[in-house]
Amino acid sequence: MPQNDISSQMLKGILQGCLLILINQRPYYGYAISQELSRYGFADVPKGTIYPLLMSMEKKGLIIGKMQPSKDGPQRKYYHITATGKQARQIFLNKWDTLSLNVNDLINERRNDS
Amino acid sequence: MPQNDISSQMLKGILQGCLLILINQRPYYGYAISQELSRYGFADVPKGTIYPLLMSMEKKGLIIGKMQPSKDGPQRKYYHITATGKQARQIFLNKWDTLSLNVNDLINERRNDS
DNA sequence: AATCACTAGTTTGTAAAGCAAAATAGTAAT
């Protein structure tokens, strides 16, 4: 399967892709991610979604979490990106380009249908 | 919840949105949809995904299927869009605009992170 | 000291979705 096919995994993977973009920039912990995401229109991604997703990403070896104490509250689990995670991030970027181009094509070729 | 928030429903709903775009143009049957989608990079969306999705869209009242005989093989179930479906299509178009803008922002503001 | 508000993460349980695969069925060519 070519890297740039749009699979349903892709459709589901946009959130994971966005997390990889964020964590690639610098280590993030879950709570901060949900705040950062809301700045990009992902309003209130539930923690019941984001924490299990981070755990599954760690299980896949894309990120690694490290507990660190905080003076402002309980410990924070900072996630760092791995080499595998960097690869996955690049694949996501390519797939996102393809997806958005193709969806826009599909839409634009039917612009005048009401 | 504001219409233009990106929800996880949105992430899952891209395929449904694309089906609404197609069926809004003219009636389609499942098999033809999967062929049309492959022209837009949605390579081989499995029939185990597409047929149940069409059925759930009919259940939601977005489309209506009508069986019609074919000279080239078994009957085809042509799906027609409903008024509710047209509304859902418009909502999808708005949400897609928001999603792609926000994801592109998130990516572009971190362009230089390797 | 007790409560509240905010931060922070894990776990649990249910519902829904994704999808491979099998079952059914029609046409047409070999």
Added chain:
DNA sequence: ATTACTATTTTGCTTTACAAACTAGTGATT
């Protein structure tokens, strides 16, 4: 007859979404 292509439905397994409950730390208010 068999194969090949078209076409839809159904079954069963796995994964995902996520609300809700639970644990736990800090700091301010009562």
